[in-house]
Amino acid sequence: MSRTSAQRLQDILAAIGAIDRADAVGQRHPHDADLPDVVLAAVQFHVFTIGEAVKALPRDLTGSRPDVPWSDVARMRDLIGHHYYRLDAQIVRATITEPIDRLRVACEALLREGTDQPAQPT
Template identity: 45%
Template sequence: MSRHARQRLLDVQAALEAIDAHTRRGDLSDGLVFDAVRVRLIEIGEAVKAVPDDVLTGEPDLPWSQIARMRDHLAHRCFDTTHAIVAATVTQDLPELRRAVERLLEGLGD
């Protein structure tokens, strides 16, 4: 794997850690927390778009294209984004994304 792909996976991890920190500070009903989480979800989608497909096939059960498309939705249709979608993403989808990224990074070694 290229250094670039590894760095983008590390970017996803950093965004996941930031989301955890934001949600520890408050609920998504707080506008600042919601906005901070939304920006980090955009970062995740952007990073995923930069990871080569041959790397992402190492975790075929994740909907990588949907993750990338969510970035587009959050960035370009921000007024159409409901708290329920972001909340469901944070609670239901991000734990599996975190595990998948960890496995991909472990498979790369140093």
């Protein structure tokens, strides 16, 4: 059974929340030399999850929010999944911060507006 668009939007928001929590843990323990790698791994996993959910949203839904770089988010998922050896922590951070913020706002708005269509690949 396929997940609905609303469920996919909720998945995205849950993953964004997990990224926020991972960042907070890293900031609370600045002297732990191993933590940045652990935080980066968590962030990459959740960005991967977000990308999967974004890819499953219908085009008309993503098209209603052209200010969100939906395809960039999906491409980041592909980069993490297929070109993990190219990733640099600073590049990942710089690349995802603003798009994730816009994605959060868009997903919250779309959920408020109500959407229950089945998610389809874009």
